Amino acid sequence: MDTTVVSVENVWKRFVIRKDKSLKERVVNARRSHAHKEEFWALGDVSLAIDSGISVGLVGANGSGKSTLLKAIGGIVQPTSGQVRVRGRVAALLELGAGFHPDLTGRENVYLNASILGLTQAETDRHFDEIVTFSGIEKFIDTQVKFYSSGMYVRLAFGIAVHVDPDILLVDEVLAVGDEPFQRKCMEKIRQFQHEGRTIVLVSHSAEQVSEVCQRAVVLEHGRLVADGTPQEAFRRLRQDYEVRIQEDIQEQEASEASHVATTMAPARRGRITEVRLSHDSDGRIMRPGEDLRIEGMLELTDPLEDWALAASIETPLSQLVFGTDTRLLGQHLPPVSGTVPFAITLPRLEIAAGDYAVNVAVRDSSGRDVDRAARVARFSVETRGHTVGYIHTAPEITVRS
Numbered sequence: 001m002d003t004t005v006v007s008v009e010n011v012w013k014r015f016v017i018r019k020d021k022s023l024k025e026r027v028v029n030a031r032r033s034h035a036h037k038e039e040f041w042a043l044g045d046v047s048l049a050i051d052s053g054i055s056v057g058l059v060g061a062n063g064s065g066k067s068t069l070l071k072a073i074g075g076i077v078q079p080t081s082g083q084v085r086v087r088g089r090v091a092a093l094l095e096l097g098a099g100f101h102p103d104l105t106g107r108e109n110v111y112l113n114a115s116i117l118g119l120t121q122a123e124t125d126r127h128f129d130e131i132v133t134f135s136g137i138e139k140f141i142d143t144q145v146k147f148y149s150s151g152m153y154v155r156l157a158f159g160i161a162v163h164v165d166p167d168i169l170l171v172d173e174v175l176a177v178g179d180e181p182f183q184r185k186c187m188e189k190i191r192q193f194q195h196e197g198r199t200i201v202l203v204s205h206s207a208e209q210v211s212e213v214c215q216r217a218v219v220l221e222h223g224r225l226v227a228d229g230t231p232q233e234a235f236r237r238l239r240q241d242y243e244v245r246i247q248e249d250i251q252e253q254e255a256s257e258a259s260h261v262a263t264t265m266a267p268a269r270r271g272r273i274t275e276v277r278l279s280h281d282s283d284g285r286i287m288r289p290g291e292d293l294r295i296e297g298m299l300e301l302t303d304p305l306e307d308w309a310l311a312a313s314i315e316t317p318l319s320q321l322v323f324g325t326d327t328r329l330l331g332q333h334l335p336p337v338s339g340t341v342p343f344a345i346t347l348p349r350l351e352i353a354a355g356d357y358a359v360n361v362a363v364r365d366s367s368g369r370d371v372d373r374a375a376r377v378a379r380f381s382v383e384t385r386g387h388t389v390g391y392i393h394t395a396p397e398i399t400v401r402s
């Protein structure tokens with residue numbers, strides 16, 4: 001039996017962007033057809049088949065085509081070429097307010113939306129109270145939606161989407177707009193949907209959310225599907241790409257700082273952090289939780305340092321701080337140094353979860369100012385046998401009494 005409910009075959013989507021800047025330019029160029037238009041391919045040859053009852057995450061950098069692909073699945077965007085086939089009723093939660101008429105009240109929009117999604121008036125009557133209660137906006141149901149806050153929009157849209165009995169639910173990032181209790185409620189509803197065997201396609205930048213909800217994730221890059229696997233595999237791929245971009249940004253920033261120093265009277269650097277490496281370099285930078293992480297490097301000082309501090313931190317590819325400290329915080333007084341100074345920082349028994357991490361090192365003077373800061377100067381990956389989410393690693397022991 002064919003279990004495919006969403007089939008995307010060699011889909012390409014071209015947008016035409018007008019390059020005119022002002023109204024005057026538009027009027028002047030109105031008759032010259034192509035000169036001021038630019039074609040842009042938001043999707044390039046994307047193929048994807050989704051089985052019934054599966055939850056799939058669409059992930060990728062800003063502008064990579066996730067929303068466009070979701071809209072193509074929802075039938076809101078027509079592919080320039082290729083085919084999208086969908087079996088079953090689709091409910092889509094797209095960007096804020098999409099599908100709502102601003103001048104109509106919440107109540108009128110519920111009926112309008114439900115009828116677009118294929119419900120009769122009688123069916124909508126039956127679900128109406130549930131939708132309003134779920135949304136928690138009883139007081140505002142007879143207010144025009146143009147006066148709603150973004151959270152209220154999402155509450156009502158989600159309320160409608162989940163009560164129209166969809167076989168396939170498409171969700172674009174919007175959930176992040178709701179407050180925490182509402183997000184929790186939405187996640188519960190999504191879990192209930194999964195339990196009932198419905199299919200979910202979720203666009204999200206949150207690794208935690210995709211890992212929690214989806215069994216599968218696909219990565220888009222410049223409109224192309226570049227990876228398809230478990231959420232862990234997808235985010236690993238994405239983080240490698242992000243790491244390359246972050247390194248490029250850092251290099252650009254350093255180059256511009258250097259040229260700033262060269263062209264202005266900015267004070268020259270008093271020292272540099274060089275040759276930073278991890279003790280795991282020889283081992284392909286793969287660690288297991290509970291191992292020691294040793295960071296070694298050199299300080300090349302132009303001026304001697306009297307009262308100074310050495311700092312180290314670990315962060316994720318998305319720049320979330322996992323751990324950080326410096327010798328001052330640790331109450332450790334470092335001896336005066338000058339010239340070339342080797343240093344080593346050991347973080348013993350690092351119980352860190354599987355993932356990719358970057359190391360920052362900084363040297364600070366007596367006033368706490370950076371003498372030098374080596375951002376994302378070394379990287380390592382941690383691999384574990386089992387699967388957990390979050391930043392810390394532990395091997396849980398779970399017992400159940402029966």
Ligand SMILES: Nc1ncnc2c1ncn2[C@@H]1O[C@H](COP(=O)(O)OP(=O)(O)OP(=O)(O)O)[C@@H](O)[C@H]1O
Binds near residue numbers: 040041060066
């Ligand atoms: N209606 C449109 N007209 C012109 N260009 C568009 C249109 N919709 C999307 N695009 C362009 O297509 C590209 C992909 O957009 P899309 O919204 O699918 O990306 P995304 O991966 O969802 O991004 P984000 O993470 O920022 O939400 C972007 O460069 C965007 O500017």
